[in-house]
Amino acid sequence: MSKWRTFKRNLFPKIGPIVYVLARAIGMTQRIKPVGWERYEKGESTVIFAGWHGCTFLFATFLRNKKLFAIISNSKDGELQNFIFRKFGFETIRGSSGRDGVKALIEAIKTLRGGKSMAFTPDGPRGPSGVVQEGIMTMAQKSGALIVPVGSSARHRWRARSWDRYMIPKPFSSAVVVFGDPIEVPVDANKEEMEQLRLKVEAAIHRMAAEAERHVGRDGDKA
DSSP: OOHHHHHHHHHHHHHHHHHHHHHHHHHHHOEEEEESGGGTTTOOSOEEEEOOGGGHHHHHHHHTTSOOEEEEOSSHHHHHHHHHHHHTTOEEEEOOSHHHHHHHHHHHHHHHHTTOOEEEOTTTTTOOTTOOOHHHHHHHHHHOOEEEEEEEEESSEEEOSSTTOOEEEOTTOEEEEEEOOOBOOOTTOOHHHHHHHHHHHHHHHHHHHHHHHHHTTOOTTOO
C-alpha cells in the first residue's frame, strides 16, 4: 500500500466531521434561488436529478434532507463523501467501478423501481468532466425514472485544481440551482437511440449549467 493511500486511510475518518461542519456552515450562508423546482418538489414522479460532479456542493446543499438516494464511490475519497452525504440526509449506495459498480447499478435500479428518487453525477467519479456516461442511461431505461438535468452556480466561488474543477461557493454568496425539463428513456430504445438520448441529456445539463451561470451574473469563469 502506498504512503498516500495509507495517509488517506488514516486521515479521512478523522477529518470527515470537520469537513462536514465547514460545508454545512458555508451552505447555511448561501442565498440559493431554485429555478424550476416547483415541478418536482412534491415528488409526484420518480426522477434522477443529474448534475455535473464539479457542482455537487450546491446540488447537495439544496437537495439535502429530501429523502433522495446517491451513489458514492467505494474509494477512500468516497468514504469522506459518503460521510458528508449521509450527514446531509441522503441515503447512499456504494460502488463505482468493476463488480462494485454493477452491484450499485442493480441496487439503484431496484431503488428507483421502488419509487425512490436519486441525485446523480453522470460524469463521475473520474470523468471526463461534462460527459454523460452510460450508467445513468441504463438506470433510467431499466427503472422508468425520468432524468432531470440540473445546473448550479454561485456568484462568488473558488475552483479546485481537480479534474472536475470542483466549485466551492464563498460564504454569503448568491447562488442558484436550475432544474430543467424531464427526459424519458424508453424501455425499448435501441443502441442508436440510447446514444442520441445520452447526447440529449448531456446537452441539457450543459444548458442548465450555462443558465445557472447567467442567473448569478457570470459568463463561466470569465466574469
